[in-house]
Amino acid sequence: MKRIYCLFISVHLLGAASAQLPKLGKSPVKEIVAAMTLEEKAKLLTGNGFKMPGMKPPGGPVVGTTQDKVPGAAGTTFAIPRLGIPSIVVADGPAGVRIDPVRNGDSSKTFYATAWPIGTLLASSWDTALVRNVGVAFGSEVHEYGVDILLAPALNIHRNPQGGRNFEYYSEDPVVAGNITAAMVNGIESNGVGTSIKHFAANNQETNRNTVNTILSERALREIYLKGFQIAVKKSQPWTVMSSYNLINGTYTSQEYDLLTTILRKEWGFKGFVMTDWFGGKDPVAQMKAGNDLLMPGTTQQSQAIISAVQHDSLDVKVLDENVERMLNVILESPAFKGYKFSDKPDLAKDAALSRTAAAEGMILLQNKSNALPLGSKGTVVALFGNNGYDLIAGGTGSGDVNKAYTVSLAQGLTSAGFKLDAALQNTYTNYLKEEKIKHPKKGFFEEFMHPTPPIAELVAEEKMVTQKASSASIAIISIGRNAGEGSDRKLPGDYYLNDTEMVMIKTVANAFHAQHKKVVVVLNTGGVVDVTRWRDAVDGILMAWQPGLEGGNAIADVLSGKVNPSGKLATTFPAAYDDVPSAKSFPGKEFPERAVTGMLGMRQVPAEVTYEDGIYVGYRYYNTFKVKPAYEFGFGLSYTNFAYSNLTLSSPVLNGSITAKLTITNTGKVAGKEVVQLYISAPAVKLAKPAEELKAFAKTALLQPGKSQTVEFVITAADLASFDTNSTSWVAEAGRYIVKAAASSEDVKQQATFELAKDIVTEKCNKVLVPQVEINELKK
């Protein structure tokens, strides 16, 4: 009320000077809208432009004066001072606030942000309470740096391991993605700042990202690609949603009324506003009509097109009024409107400590033959191989990158944890990396985006040198790194697959160390899945460290040393072979080069389409149903201890409203640890085909001391059981017998119980929308 009052006052005060302003009453937002000119509305609905050193923005010169509010932020909206409407600032991204760390060349005061662990790592913690805490700290940086809305979290589905932005995203499963997103949004927004959950929707590749038409069935769309967004909207009501670049079944998402209004607002009850992805979509008028309220970063051409459409009666100004109203409702909540005096001094030291804790919680112990890990006592001599061991990758590239003050390498982390690194080896790598970096200096953001600097070639591990290390050191750690990001997808050779030098390094090190009865551990510092099949048998331990943020080296050392018992589990499958991936054949679709045009920022745009022939069989839904054995299945992760599952009970043998499943988890090993418990359901599949198992809920225990137990509880309702029935356009829970599976992974079911559903229940009736225009040859059971 106070805020509305402020607006009321400011409008009144300013109104004194402006004859056309009405006297405000009960609905100030509506009245402000009524007081706005058409030009003001069009300005508010198109951002304040794009600033990139040395680049002219498309769409004419940038008008407006709010661009420099927070240098390096992704965009701002127009201020309308006469109405008391401030400009708001939006900044990336999913792993930390991305703003310029130094302003006007003056490094005496810096604006670095915490690089949090990447989204996939956070999801691999399966710990919504932890993610919420990260959100709270993350949001305080957003707030203290003068940003109103964070352009995150990002929750597109990991459809294919080559997805260039998978690191920003959470999981192959919408229940994980949706719940982790909700926790993150609730945490960030508890600071009084906003989020923009993105990219809505079915944006699962970077190849031709601005032109690709994603063709998919209504069921796959609803169950896999929209479900996470639906959960996030229901559980966290984010301030904004960002529409994606791609088309869905023939229409740009930002121009699709049925996506942004029928589904998002009418079916799910979303209350905030929708913004485009940067330069997303083609037709500003269609975007307005669709309910894509804000066009970012905004061009004068767009606002002129909107004005002209109203003047020529092809756009009803009432549509704009609704768009404006939704934006104003959010602006009224913003720190900018409240006049928050941000400090530019977030508590980076405190946040770094949390980043380290969170990073360790999401790392996954994939292999641990004869207890290679944890490492021995302090003072153990470690031979650390691999460029990456001395040059950690904290996070991915593009808008998901963060300008951080430092990155702790694995070498530094191990040293701080009290291990002794082989000094000569360390020198060799450090000098090599230094020289290579001088030869290939990193370019600016935009040039890197267009032509990324290739990674430094892996230093060849000569056999003679390795043999020598095998006698002097106690253990070998090999660190392998991969980076990727916005603008392109990953490649198979040398990226998904290890390259020849890496393969030889693993073989040489393993032979030499095993000959001395010493262990070899591989650390994977990658943003996504890599092949393990070709080399895992050669080594003893494998730790999936993901891209763990600025404290990464310390966090990896925490896990390797046993200070933290690993408790992360895979939120995305490691296939045994790339060809096993259900989307391997259809990713990334086909191109129509004969229709290429010059698009945004002068880039060549090639029309393209991708057909999701894998349908609902994404990730473990495919591997389990079609009995294809992955290298490491969804939900998998080892611990330094063991857990027993017992006493699974259901509150009732029949579902009547809801059923509570309870079970006991006991730490039966020798060290304290946490267990991620997953609840899968196998459903009757009489009318609708069903995946063999589907994750319905998950929980992480507290840190259980040896011998201690904890009871975990899950509540299941009919809505959790329902699948999308295309014929009736509704979510239906089919009558029959359901098997509840309490599991340590999607393959490792520990306990099961059954219940009955007496008759079919329609849990939600939906609108017949976003129907594919062509026949899809969808995978069937």
Ligand code: BGC
């Ligand atoms: C990305 C978005 C990002 C935006 C603003 C786009 O290129 O796809 O995720 O938020 O830029 O930087």
